[in-house]
Amino acid sequence: MRLVFLGPPGSGKGTGAALVSKRLGVPHLSTGDVLREEIRAGTELGLRVKGIVGGGGLVPDEIVNRMVFDRIGDAEAGFILDGYPRNVTQARDLDLFLGERALTAVVHLEVPDEEVERRLAGRLVCEGCGRIFNAGHFPPGTSPEACLECGGRLCHREDDSPEKVRRRLQLYHHETKPLLDYYSGRLVEVDGVGSIEQVAEGIMRSLSQ
Numbered sequence: 001m002r003l004v005f006l007g008p009p010g011s012g013k014g015t016g017a018a019l020v021s022k023r024l025g026v027p028h029l030s031t032g033d034v035l036r037e038e039i040r041a042g043t044e045l046g047l048r049v050k051g052i053v054g055g056g057g058l059v060p061d062e063i064v065n066r067m068v069f070d071r072i073g074d075a076e077a078g079f080i081l082d083g084y085p086r087n088v089t090q091a092r093d094l095d096l097f098l099g100e101r102a103l104t105a106v107v108h109l110e111v112p113d114e115e116v117e118r119r120l121a122g123r124l125v126c127e128g129c130g131r132i133f134n135a136g137h138f139p140p141g142t143s144p145e146a147c148l149e150c151g152g153r154l155c156h157r158e159d160d161s162p163e164k165v166r167r168r169l170q171l172y173h174h175e176t177k178p179l180l181d182y183y184s185g186r187l188v189e190v191d192g193v194g195s196i197e198q199v200a201e202g203i204m205r206s207l208s209q
C-alpha cells in the first residue's frame with residue numbers, strides 16, 4: 001500500500017498515520033520527524049534547516065525530495081507519507097519518481113483552522129519517545145509534564161507558537177491545499193474532528209471502500 005496523508009498542521013496526520021501503519025504493517029515516514037531528528041542530532045542538514053523548521057517555513061523541495069526518495073526507494077512493503085508532499089512541485093516529483101508504482105490513495109483529513117489553532121496551542125511532544133499529547137486531554141490527577149508512556153519530558157514544539165501556527169496555516173492554504181485538485185480522483189475524504197479512535201476508524205473505513 002502506498003499512501004499519502006494530507007491535511008493542515010495539527011489535523012492528526014501523524015497520529016492517524018502511526019495507527020494505520022501499526023494496523024496494516026506499512027512503514028510510516030514523517031518528513032517533519034526526520035527533519036527534527038536531523039536538527040536534534042546537529043547534522044549538516046539539521047543545521048541548514050533549523051531556522052526554516054523552527055520558523056514554520058517550508059524546507060526547499062530538493063532537500064525533502066531526496067530525504068523521501070532515499071527512504072522509499074525500494075520499499076517493498078509500501079509506505080505512508082505524512083507531511084509530504086506539501087506543494088504541487090513535490091507531488092509531481094513524487095509521481096515521476098514512483099512511475100508505475102502509483103499511489104494507492106491520498107487520505108485527506110479535514111479540520112477547520114480554529115480547531116487547528118486550539119489543538120496546537122495545547123500540543124505537547126515527549127522528548128524521549130516522540131508521543132504526542134494534548135494538555136487539555138490529560139487524565140485528571142496526572143501531570144502534563146511527564147510522558148504517560150515513557151516518563152520523558154513533555155515540551156511544546158517551537159513552531160507551535162500562535163504566530164508560527166498562523167504562518168503554517170497560511171502556507172497550508174497557499175501551497176498544500178492545491179494538492180486537493182492535483183489528487184482529485186485519488187482522494188479519500190476523512191473528517192478529522194473527533195477523538196483519535198473515531199478519526200482512526202474513519203480512516204480505516206474509507207481505506208477499505
Ligand code: AMP
Nearest residue numbers: 031032052053057058059064083084086
Ligand atoms: P510537520 O511535522 O509535518 O508539521 O513538519 C514540521 C516542519 O518541517 C514544517 O513546518 C516544515 O518546516 C518542515 N517540513 C516537513 N515536511 C516538509 C515538506 N514536505 N516540505 C517542506 N518542508 C517540510
